[in-house]
Amino acid sequence: MNLKQRFLKQSILTLIITIIITGCVGFVYDYFYNLLNKSSVYVGLGKTATVVIENDNIIYNDEEFSSLQIKEMMMNISVESNYYEHDNTKFILDTETFTTVSGDEFMIITLNAVTDASDYYRSLMLLVFIIFLIVFIVTNIVVQKQNMINIINPIINLTKETERLRTGELETAIIEQGYGEVRELGSAVEQLRLQLKNSIYYQQKFDENRKFLISSISHDLKTPVTSIRGYLDGVLDGVADTDEKKKYYLSKAVDKTKLINNMIEDLLLYSKLDLNQMPFEKDRINIVKYIESCLEDNSAEFERENKGIILDNKLSDEYLVNIDREKFKRVIQNIVDNAKRNIKKEFGKLTIILRETNSSVIMEFKDNGKGISKDDLPYVFDKFYRADTARAVEGSSGLGLAIAKQIVEGLGGRIWAISEIDEGTSIIISLKKAIERKW
16 A cells, blocks of 8 residues: 555544544433433423313322413413413423213323523534544544654654765665555665665775786786796797707797686686676586596596596485586586696595585595695685695696685585695585486
């Protein structure tokens, strides 16, 4: 119900309530007035007296009229005057005569006092006016009190909140109050507050990421750029004086450009993920077959470097999980590459263990590398954390695990690490099961 309808309804109800209460009070007043005065104002008659005469003898007189008074009544009747005044009271005379079988004549005179209704109606009208006015004022006070609580006060509070928004205070939530459009207005202003807060948040994040990208590019690209320049200067200055050396120098320069390209791609990807500018396209994927496919892409490189990669499937069934196929492949690739760089040849091994809980599928990427210290372990997923083992290895952008965390959490999962020095590191991912079924 909008405010216009609500105000119209309040006005109609106020009028109806006032009329009903005033009518009830008038009815009660009329009832008790007639009861106390033993009269009926509606017919204009008051108290009644009766005189019975038999053969000119008074045999009954309930008001104890004197004989003279009764004669005056009969005289008025004889001259066809139906009125008689007694003790400042005016009566209407009504007569009825009849004769018995024995020849006795009876006359019954009925006197009905005439009530002056003018005083009654004046007092009734005054009472009705006063009651109507009082009830109308009280009803309006009640209605206006409700309007104050549900309309005026919320608008006043909303005005104060919008003033706070104008001054940049965006932390206090705006509570929805009031009727109809007032509540909707409060809700709209609250949505505006959230949008402004998010806009400022993302603007700050954007500025932070812009500064971060500039500082990271300037710092982390300095080494490979210097190396590229050194190799090219070596070729131009004749240091590489044989075709074999030239080929070696140029191949090293190409490798460094690939490293720069990878670093820039990681920086841009992390920036988009951090600003929630990269949507996820989720599909239900058979996690076992998906991991097997990812291992096929990496097994050749592990063999070439004389390192091992193994899948240990401890799942009781084949499960579906909701993931973005391409982005989650980046997670696995970053973890696998990170492990591969940190395990030794011949003895190095990465084991991917699949297990389950009641609601989740657990993937553990366990290597037998040199491990991470307890001091560094809480920060391995931070961007460009200097003690991260991935940063200490040439060819790493330092963003692999940070990107993995952004993607996993964006898919509604969890990722964490456990490690012991000289015993290796485990990167563990938990994803909710979508459907339990056999493929």
